[in-house]
Amino acid sequence: MVHSLTPAQHQFIEQTLPPEIASLRDLYPNTIYEVASVWHYPAFPVGYQPNLIEVYYTDNDGTDSPDLVIEQGYLSGMRLQIEESPCNVIQLEIDGQWAFIQIGSQIVLDRISGRMILPEVLVDAAQLAASFIHAIA
Numbered sequence: 001m002v003h004s005l006t007p008a009q010h011q012f013i014e015q016t017l018p019p020e021i022a023s024l025r026d027l028y029p030n031t032i033y034e035v036a037s038v039w040h041y042p043a044f045p046v047g048y049q050p051n052l053i054e055v056y057y058t059d060n061d062g063t064d065s066p067d068l069v070i071e072q073g074y075l076s077g078m079r080l081q082i083e084e085s086p087c088n089v090i091q092l093e094i095d096g097q098w099a100f101i102q103i104g105s106q107i108v109l110d111r112i113s114g115r116m117i118l119p120e121v122l123v124d125a126a127q128l129a130a131s132f133i134h135a136i137a
Helices: 007-016 019-026 029-038 125-136
Strands: 052-058 068-071 074-078 089-094 097-103 106-110
Touching (some): 007 019, 019 106, 029 089
Antiparallel strands (some): 052 068, 052 089, 068 074, 089 097, 097 106
16 A cells, blocks of 8 residues: 555556546555556456455555455455444455555446446354454454
8 A cells, every 4th residue: 555655656647547546546545556656457347256356445555454345255354344434435345456546436447337246245254253253443
């Protein structure tokens, strides 16, 4: 994760993204840099079935560890948020690639809409209980 952007990274964002998305770099530099890094990647193929889905959500600019991890249709990791703060940034990483990023109500990256078959998620009760206990401990 980048914590502050270099002049070269600023220039990369400006040259890569539309102005309405690039303008968010001052408030969300890490997230916007991630958007720029995959901007020219193609959308996932129609019918693509992901093996690994990582979901990140936060009230600020980026996070280093996923809040939800889904592997082969099973919820394998979950980090519960106890705080009452709103979730301003939602990011989906699919099979190691950023696939969807939303800041507030603005979708700034969408490589999956209408194209991907998201799995039914099976939840292990023990995993869910362990995540809850970890969150309140």
